[in-house]
Amino acid sequence: MLSRTAEKLLPEYADEFPIVAVTGPRQSGKTTLVRKVFGDKPYVNLEDLDQYQFALEDPRGFLGQFQDGAILDEVQRCPDLFNYLQGRVDADDRNGLYILTGSSQFQLNREISQSLAGRVGNLSLLPFSITELKAADQFNTSIDHNLFHGFYPRILAKGSTPRRWLNAYIETYLERDVRQLLEIRNRDNFLRFVSLCAGNVGALLNLSRIATDCSITVPTATSWLSVLKASYICFTLQPHASNFRKRIVKTPKLYFHDVGLACRLLGIQEESQIKTHPLRGNLFENLIVADVLKTQYNLGNDPQLYFWRDNTGLEIDLLIERGRQLHPVEIKSGETYTASWLNNLNKWKTLAGDRVSHPTLCYGGEWSGTRSGIRTRNWHQFCQKPDR
Structure with missing residues (x-):
């Protein structure tokens, strides 16, 4: 079993809060993690029909079984439980009583904000990070291998075949969970929408074009995307608000929490196809941005991640904000260092002035060093320490 940073x-969360909630995509390792850390607590999976019916019909009696708390898996399936949880933790006055997990950020966070505000410590658990794989001596230095396999534990820790497992993941979880939540009847139309989102990876999000290609309205596309985000399939990177006297782009960029899933949705069948794929650079950027996001979540931080682009096309792929300081990162998938890769960073440094901190080029090669005041880091070294 690979250890998780979280x-x-x-x-620590259990010492501070009566309830700890762990959210993340299905199969990201939430259940394995909480059962390992809180092995002394009873475990209940609310996807089990008997337990679900009990919790639904008699929430007070259901919780009454667990005088010293419990792990409640996929708890968002029984929203009535949250009101009863509030009463129990308020009366008990012990921390670390209940551990909740859920794969729907929207559903779980809604119930927490309505019934359990101030009583819950929240942690997001995404698929493995590069740091976690290196710590377990399970990291493969091939870029294409990482793009194709992705980072879900079932593939990396259990040795499942990426194409077969991700196909099953799409059919079992993406289709069932997300389509049911949205009450979508046209399966093919929805899967086309998700595949088109994968085709937009690492680029400015053009929902109007995607909606047109799917023969749906823009409001429908917006609704579908919001649920994909809440289900930890996709996320958006917002443009940073600083204009530095420039007209800036205000459209977000789209990424997938797992780059292997994006590859599968793009129809990539074999690892060898990635080397010449037209979106290889975008997929590599997705890998890096998603890994920085995982690192921030694993440390319990609120990620302050952005990109910056003006109307002339000058772009910084990733901005990591720390107070007033902005850490700019240029991301290139090429393996041979090229001095021209520093151009955008040098131009942006002039605009940003004293707000610039540790400008960095992250690229697909192995050399690391400093040129013209800009740090160059090989991609997996950068992912271990993205803002230092």
């Missing part, structure tokens, strides 16, 4: 955080 293992260190969960006991």
Whole structure:
């Protein structure tokens, strides 16, 4: 069993809050993690029909079984439980009583904000990070291998075949969970929408074009995307608000929490196809941005991640904000260092002035060093320490 960085955080959360909630995509390792950290607590999976019916019909009696708390898996399936949880933790006055997990950020966060505000420590658990794989000596230095396999535990820790497992993931979870939540009847139309989102990876989000290609309205496309985000399939990177006297782009960029899933949705059948794929650079950028996001979540931070682009096309792929300081990162998938890759960073440094901190080029090669005051880091070294 590979250790997760978040293992260190969960006991701290349990010491501070009566309830700890762990959210993330299905099969990201939430259940394995909480059962390992809180092995002394009873475990209940609310996808089990008997337990679900019990919790639904008699929430007070259901919780009454667990005088010293419990792990409640996929708890968003029983929203009535949250009101009863509030009463129990308020009366008990112990921290670390209940551990909740859920794969729907929207549903779980809605119930928490309505019934359990101030009582819950929240942690997001995404698929493996590069740092976690390196710590377990399970990291493969091939870019294309990482793009194709992705980072879901079932593939990396259990050795499942990426194409077969991701196909099953799409059919079992993406189709069932997301389509049911949206009450979508046209399966093919929805899968086309998700595939087109994968085709937009690492680019400015053009929902109007995607909606047109799917023969749906823009409001429908917006609704579908919001549920994909809430289900931890996709996320958007917002443009940073600083204009530095420039007209800036205000459209977000789209990424997938797992780059292997994006590859599968793009129809990539074999790892060898990635080397010449037209979106290889975008997929590599997705890998880097998603890994920085995982690192921030694993440390319990609120990620302050952005990009910057003006109307002339000058772009910084990733901005990591720390207070007033902005850490700019240029991302290139090429393996041979090229001095021209520093051009955007040098131009942006002039605009941003004293707000610039640690400008960095992250690229697909192995050399690391400093040129013209800009740090160059090989991609997997950068992912271990993205803002230092």
